[in-house]
Amino acid sequence: MTPADFFPRVRELVDAKLHAYFEQQVAEATTISPESVELVEGIRDLTLRGGKRFRPVVLAAATTCVAPERPLSDTVSAGAALELLQSYLLIHDDWMDQDDERRGGPAVHAAFRARHEGHLADSLAILAGDIGSAYAFELFVDAPFPAARHAEAVQAFLRIQKEVILGQHLDLTANPDVSRMHDLKTGSYTVRGPLLLGAILGDASEEAMAAFLAYGNPLGEAFQLADDLLGTFGDQGATGKPGNDLRNGKRTCLVAEAERLLPPGQRDALDRVIGGADRSEPALEAASALLVASGAKANVEARLKALLAEAHGALEGAPFSAAGVTLLKAVADRLAVRSS
């Protein structure tokens, strides 16, 4: 199957699984406590409203690398579990960050605020996330991991959760180690974790496990750099305007790199935007210009290119099926060379 067929096929299977699962959970919750079904609906609506299902695609591609004979349907429960894990953590993150929008609709706490007062709405959102944590495990334990590697699969799944939560701690406390924060919040969760789970599902050898990490670690970082470039400079061809990351004063890799390159006296325009003292359009444009003039943009772009090459290079000589390598190349390009 070519990437052009594979990606939408995984999405279709995962969406079907999620629809069926939520139908069951609404029915189950209705028998337990009908008035409380709004919790299930809260996480269901967010989960089914979109999302690129990228983690299930990465997971299924990894399985294809080491067990190309396994049907895609074998990867669906574990992929759906990753989507539920994401919903659970996004609901909590959005409340923590006070982000009221998600996937083209209201964040879950914002949706509950339409029906309940503030603290109650927030509490119900936290609960909707909590029930999602149980759902993620229920889907996960349903996945057909090789019996001898069940404990290893559970450890990999728990490791993702621990890393994301510790990474979110760094984010909330504005820790200056932005690259560790991204590795924990994004690298683990979007790339390394799904790869390892797909690998275990396909009963990958030790050598193959190492090859997945050699591919996944640089790719996770490349993904974050691509995200920061896109969030900061936007689709310059289309709008030419500074993106939302600067508007929100986010300490991206670009900001960290500019701070490293510029002597203290020359970074005022940037400090004012990041510190929140002035986020007017002229201030944003001055800060954006400084990210370019300092050489930060060029450095980040060069690093992104090198990381992407490293990820591609790790696929040479890896003990993977040809079909799997083609998929992982497409995954890398999709993650690290994006326009949206």
Add this chain to the structure above:
Amino acid sequence: MTPADFFPRVRELVDAKLHAYFEQQVAEATTISPESVELVEGIRDLTLRGGKRFRPVVLAAATTCVAPERPLSDTVSAGAALELLQSYLLIHDDWMDQDDERRGGPAVHAAFRARHEGHLADSLAILAGDIGSAYAFELFVDAPFPAARHAEAVQAFLRIQKEVILGQHLDLTANPDVSRMHDLKTGSYTVRGPLLLGAILGDASEEAMAAFLAYGNPLGEAFQLADDLLGTFGDQGATGKPGNDLRNGKRTCLVAEAERLLPPGQRDALDRVIGGADRSEPALEAASALLVASGAKANVEARLKALLAEAHGALEGAPFSAAGVTLLKAVADRLAVRSS
């Protein structure tokens, strides 16, 4: 082993397990993100600061009923998992209820407020609960359930979580069905869930599983009634003062029963306290007197007695070891005939 030996022995084993587990988790988190260890310490301090370890005792007693030859140490991981599950949910509940004290110290969000501003402290408490959810699973999957019944054990563990979360929804939204709320929040989590997990661990027969439910369902309700009596009337021998439940305007079973018994015109004193219009000492004493004069207290005490007899009765003829029956009788008395 008599109950007088068994209860403290389980507590000791579970405490030792929890200490060792948290030592590992602090070490692991330190290698991942040293600044973020405060999350682990937050849930560790709450977990190790006390708690009666009652759920692990119930679980171990159930295992003894059906597999008296199994060493107590076999029940410890599952018991410790229940304690972590409780810590996770208590952290979230305390924030939702804005309860700043727990187990003789600050609730986790209150402890974080000593170091971080309000919303950040609250967010870190939610995260400390979230990491506890992963810890609970890690301990749970380590428990030696019979291989053929692993899926059943996971379902029982997830069922507890789903029921508690749906019950908390009823509590937060002040649903009038107080007894369903209690069954979900307390019956499932304190009695039914631990019994079923201990039973599965001991590879209980279908007949034994049914006997555990016949014992556990009335006991769960009895436990809640005892809790309401204690929370409302306190240890009358010691203080004679109305307890905290009235002070907090809690809609206990006693309040629900008094409302059922009293014609609308005669429940003003109670309505003022529950509705929050007047919670002065004289108002509290008038409401407390109304709970007695209406017959609500006597009815609740009679129902508690009947439920306790039903739980004891279910042990007659159950396919349990003699040692197990002695333990479950002691468990029932401990839960339903309490002074603290």
